[in-house]
Amino acid sequence: MTTSGAASETKVCLVRAIGRWSVAALMFNTIIGASVFGVPSLPAARLGSLRMPGYLIAAAGVAIIAACLAECSQLALTPAPKGRQSLARHVSAGNPPKRKSESRRDGTTNTPQ
Numbered sequence: 001m002t003t004s005g006a007a008s009e010t011k012v013c014l015v016r017a018i019g020r021w022s023v024a025a026l027m028f029n030t031i032i033g034a035s036v037f038g039v040p041s042l043p044a045a046r047l048g049s050l051r052m053p054g055y056l057i058a059a060a061g062v063a064i065i066a067a068c069l070a071e072c073s074q075l076a077l078t079p080a081p082k083g084r085q086s087l088a089r090h091v092s093a094g095n096p097p098k099r100k101s102e103s104r105r106d107g108t109t110n111t112p113q
Helices: 020-038 041-077 083-092
Strands: 002-005 007-012
Touching: 020 041
Parallel strands: none
Antiparallel strands: 002 007
16 A cells, blocks of 8 residues: 655555464464363253253352362461460460360370370
């Protein structure tokens, strides 16, 4: 495409905005995206009239997994009480330190001999 002016001509050329690696990434994402949406459609087609309850059961499973992962990440961020300072805080709050023989939950004792 050229434009003619009184003094000079200006050429407009096509600029390649997408490179080789961008095309490869686009193809990879297309294949992965097709499988993400295509694979669940097969069981949904087999369920027939039970699609909606199946969808709700799957959503509940995803919610449970998400809640478990959120709880694990929260526990990972919480530092565990260790050392003398945490023991001092525990004792100063009125809680005596437990012996190993008293630490069982079922009430039985395991006294070392």
